[in-house]
Amino acid sequence: MGVRILFLGPLRDIAGEPEREVPAPLDWAGLLAAVGPDIADQLREPRVHVACGSRVLGDKTRLDAREGDEVALLPPVSGG
Amino acid sequence: MARLALSTPLDVRLLARGLSVGEALAAFNAAHGEAGGIVSFLGKVRPDGDVRALELTHYEPLTLPGMQELASSAQARFELDGALVWHRVGVMVPGEAIVMVAAAARHRRNAFEGADYLMDHLKSAAWLWKREKRGNGWHWVEPRGADRTDLDRWK
Numbered sequence: 001m002g003v004r005i006l007f008l009g010p011l012r013d014i015a016g017e018p019e020r021e022v023p024a025p026l027d028w029a030g031l032l033a034a035v036g037p038d039i040a041d042q043l044r045e046p047r048v049h050v051a052c053g054s055r056v057l058g059d060k061t062r063l064d065a066r067e068g069d070e071v072a073l074l075p076p077v078s079g080g
Numbered sequence: 081m082a083r084l085a086l087s088t089p090l091d092v093r094l095l096a097r098g099l100s101v102g103e104a105l106a107a108f109n110a111a112h113g114e115a116g117g118i119v120s121f122l123g124k125v126r127p128d129g130d131v132r133a134l135e136l137t138h139y140e141p142l143t144l145p146g147m148q149e150l151a152s153s154a155q156a157r158f159e160l161d162g163a164l165v166w167h168r169v170g171v172m173v174p175g176e177a178i179v180m181v182a183a184a185a186r187h188r189r190n191a192f193e194g195a196d197y198l199m200d201h202l203k204s205a206a207w208l209w210k211r212e213k214r215g216n217g218w219h220w221v222e223p224r225g226a227d228r229t230d231l232d233r234w235k
Contacts, residue, residue, distance in 0.1 A: 008139055009209030010220040054141035072139055078221045079136070079167065079208030080123050080179050080199060 003065045005034065006072040014038050026065040035073070042075065049074040086111050089162035090151040094144050096170050099177055108164045108182050115161045115184035119191040121199055127174035133213040136169045136178070143207040150201050158194035160185050165198055167208065200230040 003026045007015040015035065022034045031050075032040040042048050043060070050060035051072040057063060065071050084100075084107040091108070101122055109118060125134050138144075151163045164182040172178060179202060183194030202208075204227035211220045 006139070008207075009137065010211075013220070051139075051142060054145075056142065070141075072142070074139070074142075074207065075209070076223045077204065077206060077208055078210040078223050078227075079206040080203035080227075 001068050003067070004070045005031070006070060007039070008072060009075045009077075011039060011042060011073050011075050014042070024065065024067040024069070026063065026069075026071065028061045028063045031063055031065075031071065039073070043073065047076045083107055083110065086164065088112075089160070090148070090155060090165070091163075092144065092148045092151050092165045093167070094138060094147070095166055095168050099166055099168065099180060101177060101180060104164060104166065104180060105182065108162070108184065112161050112184035114186075115191075116186045117188040117191045118182055118184045119188070119195040120164075120180065120182040121195050122177055123179040123199070125172050125174045125176050125178055130215045131174060131212050132215075133171055133173050134178070135171045135211050135213070135218070136167075137209050137211075138169050139207050146205075146207055147202070150198065150206070154183065154194050154198050154201075158183065158185060158190040158197065160190065160194045163194060163198065165202070167202060167206070169208070197234055200227075200234065203227045204231045 002021045003024045005020045012018050050057050052065050053069050084103050086107045088111050151165045161184040166180045168178050181195050181198040183191045185191040211218050
C-alpha cells in the first residue's frame with residue numbers, strides 16, 4: 001500500500017500527475033528524493049506546507065509517514 | 081415553500097454547484113431572529129480581460145475543517161450569533177458567485193467586522209487553489225501581497 005503523495009494546486013502541473021505512490025516509511029529526505037528536483041525546490045520554501053494524515057506539519061522536515069498515510073504537498077493558497 | 085435548512089449557529093459548506101444567494105440569506109435571516117443585524121458579502125468571478133473560466137480546487141481532509149475552525153474563531157472573536165460561510169469549488173464562469181459569507185450579531189459593528197474577518201481569512205488562509213482559463217490556456221493564480229496585508233490587520 002505504501003505512502004500516497006498528493007500534489008495540490010500548481011504542484012500538480014509540475015509533477016505531471018495528481019498523486020504518486022511510494023514505499024513506506026517516508027521521511028523528509030525520502031520525500032525530497034521521491035518528488036524530483038523541481039518539486040523538491042518548492043518544498044524547501046517556507047511558504048509550501050506538508051500535511052500527513054490530515055494534519056499540517058508544524059515542522060515538515062520531521063515528516064514520518066507510515067504505511068497507508070497520505071502526504072499532501074500544499075503550495076501557497078489563493079481562495080475567495 | 082420549503083425553506084433551506086441551515087445548521088446553527090455556524091453553517092459552513094463547500095459547494096460543487098452554484099449557490100442561491102437569496103435563498104441562503106433568507107434562511108440565515110430566519111435562523112437568527114434575535115440578531116440586531118446581519119452583514120453579508122458575496123464574491124463573484126470578475127470578468128477580467130480574457131478570463132473565460134476559473135477553477136478552484138481543495139483538499140478534502142483540510143479545507144472544510146479549516147473553514148469550520150475559521151467560522152468558530154469569528155464567532156468567538158466578534159460575539160456573533162451565527163455565521164454562514166459558503167465557498168464554491170470546481171469550475172465557474174465570470175459573473176458566478178465564488179464565495180458567500182454572512183455574520184449575524186446583536187450590533188452592526190460586530191457583524192461588519194465578522195464578515196470582513198471571514199473574507200480576509202478565506203482569501204489567504206483557506207486551503208483553496210485557484211486557476212484561470214484565459215485565451216492561451218490555464219494559469220494558476222498567485223496569492224496577492226494585498227491578501228497577506230489584509231490578513232495581518234487581524235493579528
